[in-house]
Amino acid sequence: MTGLGDRLKEARTTKGFTLDDLQSITKIQKRYLSGIENEDYSMMPGSFYVRAFIKQYAEAVDLDPDEMLSLYRENASTEKLDEEKQQHTTPALNRRSISRSNSRFSELMPKITAALFIIVIIAVAYFLILNTASKKPIIEDVGDPDRITMEDSDKSEVKPPDVETESDEEEEPEIVEPEKALQTLTHVSISGEDSNYTLANAEQFLLEIRTTGDSWIGVLDETRKEWMTPARTMTSGGQVEFDVTATEFVRIRVGRSESTEIYVNGELLEYASDRITQNIIIKYENEQ
Template sequence: MTELGARLKEARTAKGYSIDDLQEITKIQKRYLAGIEEGNYATMPGAFYVRAFIKQYAEAVGLNGDELLETYKSEIPSPSNEEVTKNIPTTPSRRALGGRSSSKLMEIFPMVMVVVFVIAIIVMFWFLYQNRADDPDTEVTNDELTQENKPTFEDNENIQPDAEEEPVEEEPVEEEVVEEPKSTQQLTFVDIQGVTSTYNLTDAESYAVKLVAANNTWLNIRDENDKTLVDQAIKAGETFEFDASALSRIRIRLGHAPGNIVTINDEVVEFKSTEVTQNVVIQFNK
């Protein structure tokens, strides 16, 4: 056991935590926690994670993680340039950033279609009227109109003086119903407390959560009753999807947030903290 491992174990024991308790608090597998106490870093996924896990362990038992890393830097393996580069956060793709522009376009698209439809009807009636006006067969002379309107003798004989014309009932005209464009979802940032960022989601038709992992991370999802729904490791290059339609609130925790992208209905959810381990809470206003 190294001096660093002994100091961490002593702080854990003083807090009254077991290895299992510390695993629940930090979401770090207990074999890694035991390896830190024993100074056995060979079981870790890399030097970058060694430093991140030590810092989380220290903060969980009330110690200053940065100070310990500096004090015992000779005992802790340093990450290589390649590993550091791999864990640098990547910039979200243009497609992810362009999600809001696409939403605005879809919002006005039905209105544009209605305007085009009305213009097409006006053009069609104008075209038919022009064709009828230019047709010589439709022209009628004044003499023909006069002759056609003169009553004949037989018509006069058949006239009933007391006959009353039956009123003609006008058929009701149905009004054209124009569908209003459907509302689009609004993902609004509320606040940040420590490593937890909170958002409100309104006007959403679905509740699809997706994690695109650029780096290895540990994923934990809990519902509004703090019940664990997902608790597993996600490897770099993997995509994890989760349907939260039946829930009113979820908390997403990433053991390693930098570089990894979380979306709700394909809209990027930003982790506002600069820490390695971060939480994001999404409240659904259905």
């Protein structure tokens, strides 16, 4: 624990916010907020979302987002070192276990051999006894045939009563909760260089742009706010991330579409147009 969760929780309680209040303010699900306070990120969709959620949490309770993100990165680096140490230690332990197993097997081998030899001797003797006994004539007293027939006939006529079992309690019907709708990123129309999409059933609008070659990128929202500061040419291996949940739509100006990948909440956007230069316009249909 780095103290990140305690710092955030203390600031929240100082402001008198509950997790439900903070969920309404940040639009982040309460289970994610609780996970951040406990520094348990196992339910998070990815490290990008963890950083985005920590930043929003810190801003909502008036803490320095950069300081909180620094605490998170420090914890992530420590966990990575522990994993590497464990990976180096495990092979050595395995080798010791194998060595001990081989030593125990060597000690038990003479005892196993002796036991198998005794079992073989017993089996041979038992076979010889059975073979000798089978050669002797066997005389059996079958008794009165009529009596046996009558007894067998009486027994055959006795039938067990039919037993019907009824369940004392009726099984309660299983209640199936409806599954939560998955987000949908849908292409709507094309007009010249503009390709229009809608994003629905999504609690967040997290935008990520990656480039595999040189491509000019610009990002604007409905207020003409420029998210790329400044709009520029990104080179191969470039990557930028934006949390645009508060916007109604964004327009992404793509200089070279074949060298540009756009991810929406981790989902890769499929280009509907084969134009090299085009505008990707995504309308965010936030139901909250």
